[in-house]
Amino acid sequence: MSRTLKKSDELELRVTSLAYGGKGVARVDGFVVFVEGAVPGDFVRARVTKAKPSYAEARTLEVIDASARRTAPECRHFGACGGCSWQTLAYPDQLSWKQRQVSDCLEHIGGLTGFVMDEPLGAEPLWRYRNKVEFSFADRDGGISLGFHLPGEWRHVLDIEDCLLHSRYTNDIRNHIRQYAASTGLGAWDQRSRQGFWRHLVLRESAHTGEVMVNLVTAPGDLPDGGSFAAGLVERFPRVVALLHSINDTASSTAGGHPFTVLAGRDHFFEELCGLGLMVPPSSFLQTNTVMAERLYRRALEYAGPSGYELVFDLYSGIGSIALLMAGSCREVWGVEIGEEAVAQARTNAGLNGIDNAHFTAGKVRAVLKEADPGNRPDLVVLDPPRAGAGKKELQRIIELGAPRITYVSCNPATMAGNAAQLADGGYRLARVGAVDMFPHTPHIEAVSFFEKG
Numbered sequence: 001m002s003r004t005l006k007k008s009d010e011l012e013l014r015v016t017s018l019a020y021g022g023k024g025v026a027r028v029d030g031f032v033v034f035v036e037g038a039v040p041g042d043f044v045r046a047r048v049t050k051a052k053p054s055y056a057e058a059r060t061l062e063v064i065d066a067s068a069r070r071t072a073p074e075c076r077h078f079g080a081c082g083g084c085s086w087q088t089l090a091y092p093d094q095l096s097w098k099q100r101q102v103s104d105c106l107e108h109i110g111g112l113t114g115f116v117m118d119e120p121l122g123a124e125p126l127w128r129y130r131n132k133v134e135f136s137f138a139d140r141d142g143g144i145s146l147g148f149h150l151p152g153e154w155r156h157v158l159d160i161e162d163c164l165l166h167s168r169y170t171n172d173i174r175n176h177i178r179q180y181a182a183s184t185g186l187g188a189w190d191q192r193s194r195q196g197f198w199r200h201l202v203l204r205e206s207a208h209t210g211e212v213m214v215n216l217v218t219a220p221g222d223l224p225d226g227g228s229f230a231a232g233l234v235e236r237f238p239r240v241v242a243l244l245h246s247i248n249d250t251a252s253s254t255a256g257g258h259p260f261t262v263l264a265g266r267d268h269f270f271e272e273l274c275g276l277g278l279m280v281p282p283s284s285f286l287q288t289n290t291v292m293a294e295r296l297y298r299r300a301l302e303y304a305g306p307s308g309y310e311l312v313f314d315l316y317s318g319i320g321s322i323a324l325l326m327a328g329s330c331r332e333v334w335g336v337e338i339g340e341e342a343v344a345q346a347r348t349n350a351g352l353n354g355i356d357n358a359h360f361t362a363g364k365v366r367a368v369l370k371e372a373d374p375g376n377r378p379d380l381v382v383l384d385p386p387r388a389g390a391g392k393k394e395l396q397r398i399i400e401l402g403a404p405r406i407t408y409v410s411c412n413p414a415t416m417a418g419n420a421a422q423l424a425d426g427g428y429r430l431a432r433v434g435a436v437d438m439f440p441h442t443p444h445i446e447a448v449s450f451f452e453k454g
């Protein structure tokens with residue numbers, strides 16, 4: 001018998017598992033309810049926020065009987081901020097749920113069985129692991145807020161004092177900049193009226209060199225007292241090697257990709273990944289958890305197992321991190337990436353590291369592979385597509401390359417599973433897969449899988 005639930009109904013629910021995406025799962029007479037703010041084992045009172053014919057969503061109002069797996073949140077902004085929603089679940093449980101969700105996706109979406117599921121690589125450290133954070137400005141009574149948008153509210157920003165996702169140093173920089181912005185008397189950008197000055201702040205910090213890049217994004221105009229602000233900031237925070245002022249004169253509320261001027265230092269910072277030096281300008285994609293990115297790439301390299309003679313294609317190569325790493329253990333590597341700036345960056349980074357057997361082509365994977373010399377069959381393909389996975393036609397081209405081995409790096413196991421099913425239809429056997437936790441306390445999962453032509 002199924003029960004009809006309505007929005008605003010209050011229910012008492014026992015949460016039994018976690019859904020892909022991070023919400024708790026409970027059942028009422030067999031009807032599935034996805035519960036925000038609950039972990040497996042919790043008995044909660046919850047209010048229905050959405051009721052559909054086949055499922056409902058609810059928000060926890062009270063934890064009546066806490067699960068043994070529940071832990072106290074570490075962050076002072078927990079709940080109000082809306083981020084790091086899994087921090088009430090003990091870390092070993094977070095990891096095992098991620099592992100389970102990767103295998104569930106492959107089995108249920110991909111219809112695949114018989115592969116080896118390697119131990120997941122747990123995150124270390126568990127906090128202050130991000131090398132990039134973006135904050136928004138908003139006006140508030142008597143001042144300026146600088147922090148994260150409140151969940152579902154685009155006008156209001158929660159002032160962040162100490163975000164546990166990034167270092168104390170960059171937290172201090174953000175708080176210093178908030179004070180400066182408030183002292184100028186200029187208001188924050190308002191998306192509805194399209195008025196105001198302060199828009200975003202992007203902070204990036206290398207895990208290995210300690211260098212910091214600060215990018216302050218505003219509407220058109222000079223920073224008030226910009227010279228003394230820049231000098232004061234660099235004096236107080238000497239690890240800031242790049243202080244940029246970007247102008248966003250569009251209605252789009254994005255923090256990146258706008259024209260900028262350098263207020264102090266240079267227009268890039270340096271990071272190291274697995275011993276490679278990488279020059280990172282503001283527009284460059286870099287995995288946001290440096291230490292775990294190194295473990296992810298090492299796992300990809302271990303699965304791929306190059307032995308020195310291979311021709312490797314690194315598809316969706318970004319600034320070339322994987323290709324440059326592979327270069328040391330194969331004959332030649334070709335990276336393909338749609339972003340021209342990223343390709344230029346990859347070439348610069350190859351030069352910086354004295355690598356001459358890695359080459360990069362700008363373009364869409366499908367178009368570039370169409371033009372590729374059919375006599376140049378790769379021995380190994382590594383692909384690391386965006387969240388949506390590789391497009392069907394694009395993946396068909398990859399299959400037609402006929403590489404004996406494929407290593408797939410994914411930030412979305414659901415789309416990886418769909419792609420894995422197509423690879424299986426194309427004659428590839430999924431041999432092994434391993435989850436890598438780049439984002440502890442959040443439901444995000446990365447995984448590496450390895451396919452052999454059967």
Ligand SMILES: C[S@@+](CC[C@H](N)C(=O)[O-])C[C@H]1O[C@@H](n2cnc3c(N)ncnc32)[C@H](O)[C@@H]1O
Binds near residue numbers: 286319321337342
């Ligand atoms: C998840 S990132 C991987 C970057 C890189 N492997 C790394 O670890 O730094 C995916 C990359 O694919 C690129 N991209 C997206 N669609 C593409 C396409 N159709 N063809 C080529 N590159 C594409 C994006 O610009 C982005 O740099």
